[in-house]
Amino acid sequence: MEHKIRRKLIFKGKVQGVGFRPTIYSIAKKLGLTGMVLNSPDGVIAEIEGIPSQVEKFLPLVNSKQMQNAKILRVETTDLPPIGYMSFRILPSANTGKKTVHIPPDIGTCKECEKEMFSTKDRRFGYPFINCTVCGPRFSIIKDVPFDRAKTSMSVFHMCSLCEYEYSDPNNRRFHDESNACDDCGPHVFLLDNYGKRVETLDPILRAVQFLKEGKILAVKGFTGYHIFCDASNPKAIEELRKRKNIIDRPLSLMCYSLKEIKSFVKVTDKESEMLQSSPRPIVILKKRKGILLPENIALKSENLGVMLPFCPIHYLLVKDNFLALVVTSGNRTGEPITKDNDKAIKYLGGIADYFLVDDRKIINRSDDSIIRVLKNKPLKIRRSRGFVPDPIRIFSESVPSIFATGAQKGNIFGISKGKSAILSQYIGDLSIHDTQAFYRKSILQMQSLFKVKPEIVVFEQNEKSYSYKFAKSIHGVKHVPVLHHHAHIASVMAEHNISGNVIGVALDSQGSGIYVGDLTNFVKKGGFTQINLPSISSPKDISKIALAILFQTFGEEVTKVKIDFIKKRINDLKEVKRYLADKNSLKISDSLVSLFDTIACVTGLCEESNYTGQTIIELESIASGKGYKSYDFDVTNDNVIDTFALIREIIQDIKSSVPVENISYKFHNTLGKAIAKACKTISKEQKIKKVCLSGGLFQNFLLLEACIRELKKVRLEVYFNEKVPSNNGGIALGQIKIAKAVLENLSR
Ligand SMILES: [Zn+2]
Ligand SMILES: [Zn+2]
Structure with a gap:
């Protein structure tokens, strides 16, 4: 008889709560191997014993098996002397006190469960908690790792004998399904x-x-x-x-x-x-x-x-x-x-x-729907939440100290670092709202406890008025790293694409517009758009007064002679707007393109009220149509500042000539792309930098994103943008983590 060997394999990655152990079991059985497999905080550990030729076949077979939702990142193998395993068994989870294991995201109902649910012959016909080892709740019900029933909100439901049988039968597709349940024993x-x-x-x-x-x-x-x-x-x-x-x-x-x-x-x-x-x-x-x-x-x-x-x-x-x-x-x-x-x-x-x-089943970790939009075959995230969280995003080549990133004030998603990865939270929301703050604090504790991290570094936004700033400052005994909002945006793109060294960063969002040059530790503004005085009107919904203020700054007193419907209709508000503009104490100065979009929406008659965040940006994108990338003339100053007022004058000319809003919007988007590309090209020549990173919420307008990508490529620059995380504030925490590590490395040098 041929001699036997024993091999120990540790599978790392997304291997728990996804039906991984049953697959290992069936492969081992098929190859006539003995041994065991178990979940551990280090990953899934398997030991296989058998004749060398069969043992060698094991790992390639595991790798070739396309396991739904599982993702092996790394396998550590060690050969050991055989110990005479009699059979192959799945053992209970090992709890060694260390908790480093992957926590699976929630998974939508699979085809097989769907079939059973609608089959009158099936014992789970019409049962709303049907699931199996490849689908069902995971992150939403987990209290602690590893992902075992006892540590989930399923622990109060005791399996009936039929469910128990499925759970213990290695040939059953509910073998070790931690949330296995039926109408007799499960939630209702x-x-x-x-x-x-x-x-x-x-x-x-x-x-x-x-x-x-x-x-x-x-x-x-x-x-x-x-x-x-x-x-x-x-x-x-x-x-x-x-x-x-x-x-x-x-x-x-x-x-x-x-x-x-x-x-x-x-x-x-x-x-x-x-x-x-x-x-x-x-x-x-x-x-x-x-x-x-x-x-x-x-x-x-x-x-x-x-x-x-x-x-x-x-x-x-x-x-x-x-x-x-x-x-x-x-x-x-x-x-x-x-x-x-x-x-x-x-x-x-x-x-x-x-x-x-x-x-009657408790949700431990809630999460909102994720939202995706596909740009030329690339799925981009508008919101990264349910089903993606808490999957780690690998952004470092070596393990880093534990970092907590507060995320931004609005549309918050926070993050922690663990080993070489960043783990971003589910969508939290607007931190100016009391209940959202409570959800934020609770989720931070929960995430730190699940991943067993105690932050040594807290990275936060340099905005004293924000809740996340105050929260960061309330954490003692840690190193604090402040980061600028736009820097974090650009760093999120650098993190995703593993870019180090200098880049040109174009950040466009409601906080402002900027073209920057820098790396993860230095970040200097080199251009952008005209600074505009914005009146602090009481209702942010009322964008018509913003538009009027901008038109007044464009045309001066001549604004009354501009013959377009919007001005005729709103001219009576001019006095009030001028009064606001004269009040230097309340005036806001901004170069954000949001007010430019608002103005164009008003003057074209598209809408004069903004009832949700980004409404005019979404509607102008939606309505735009045209051919041949037509654009307006534009001016870029020697300081690489794109002249917003000149652009408005061009658009007003088109309105006077009754050009439809569809075409105006289309030309407007193309113009932004061309103007940004021109400014970037100048900066690129001066600074000898080829890489351009685009980020910020305005890039969720795909017409704008496409125009920028196209025009930047035309002037031979390399363009990068967010894919794994949203370009809006949902990506801020990722950028913050990347910057924090670089800043501390610099300090220790
Ligand atoms: Zn299923
Ligand atoms: Zn049952």
Whole structure:
């Protein structure tokens, strides 16, 4: 008989909570190997014993096996003397006190579970908590690592004998499925009215469907938080939802059962369809088809529509065979975090939803839908949250001390570093809101406890008024590293693309516009756009006064002679605007392009009110159309400052000549691209730098992003932008972490 050998393998990466051990088990069995496999804080540890030729086949087979949702980053192997394993077994998790293991993100319901859920013969027919080793809740139910049932909110549900059998049978697809459950032993749904009183019904889901069909608004608890739903074919229900949630103009999103329904509303490319079906089931922003049969008020004034497939079983059970589409929005009040607890849902969403479809499983970590938009086959993130969090993003070549990055004040996502990676939080939101601050603090503690990190370094935004600044300063016994907002934006691109050394950074967001030169430790402004005086008007919604102030600065007293409708209509406000402009104490000076977009939206008659963040930027992009990259003349000063007033004068000429807003907007976007490229080219020549990084929330306007990429490439510069993290504030923490490490390295030199 041939001699045996034993080999120990430690698999690192995304290998827990994704059905990895059963796969290892079946491969070992197939090769006639004995040994064991277990989850440990270091990763998945396997030992295999057998004749050398079979042992050699093991790892290539594991690597070749396309495991859904699993991702092996590294395998450490050691050969050891054989110890005579009799069989191959999956052992209970090893708990060595160290906790470095990967925590899997939540995974959308898989095809097989979907099939079982709709099969009348299956014992889980219609069961809204069906899941298996490749799908189901993960991050949302985990309290501590490793990912074992006892350490999740499933611990209170004791498996029945059938579930227990599946859990222990290596040949079953629920073998070691930590959230395995059925109607006999697992969580249940029930229906409440908006006072929290139970609605008596034998079938809460069927009753919920009936309510939706009657035009009612429902709050529905999913794996990771509440959503608000209404019937997408019912304009009255949509109107009511808009009113109750105070969503005036913002486009709403849809949930459809399958790609077939989605394709009847929007155009879907292969990449987009791949994204829709991917395990995080993000909302994907897609182009509307012409003449679709949907109420107007779903997405007013937008060529795009956000669409998602069902994420968890309850979504399937609601939408399949019942609705062509449901309108879906986050279960929160505007700006507040998504709701996760039943009592809070009634309290906070009672004024929005008529009924609540809730369950008796606790959500530990809530997260909002992720949002993706595809640019030329590249899926870019608008929001990185459910299904992506807490996947690590590797940004260092060696382990770094633990860093906590506060993120930005608005649209907050914070981050921690662990080893060579950054781990970004779920979407937190606006830190000026009290409840969001509490969610922020709690999530920070939770993330640090899950990943067992105690920060030695705190990196934060240099903005004394912000909550994150105060929070950072309240942490003692750590090194504090302040970072400028735009620097963090540009560094997020450098981190993603592993760029070191000097770059030209173009940062465009609501805080300002800047063209910078620098690396991770130095960052100097070299250009941008004209500084404009902005009146501190009481209502930020009222952009017409901003526009009037900018027009006054463009034309001076001659503004009254500019013959366009907007000025004729608003001329009576000029006195008030001039008074504001004369009040030097309240005046804001800004070079942000947001007010330029606002002005163009006003003068073209597109809109004179901004009811949600970025409205004019989104609407001007949406309406733009034209050919041949036509643009306006533009001026760039010797200091590389792009003259905003000259651009406005050009646009006013077009308005006087009755050029349609579609073409004006198109030319405007192209002009921005060309002007930015020209300024960058000059800086590139002076500084001998070829790499340009683009970041900041304005780059979520794809027309602007594309124009910049195209024009920068035309002048032979290398262009980089955010792909793994959003270009808005959702990417700030990544940049902060990258900078903090570089700053400290510099200091210690
Ligand atoms: Zn499944
Ligand atoms: Zn059961």
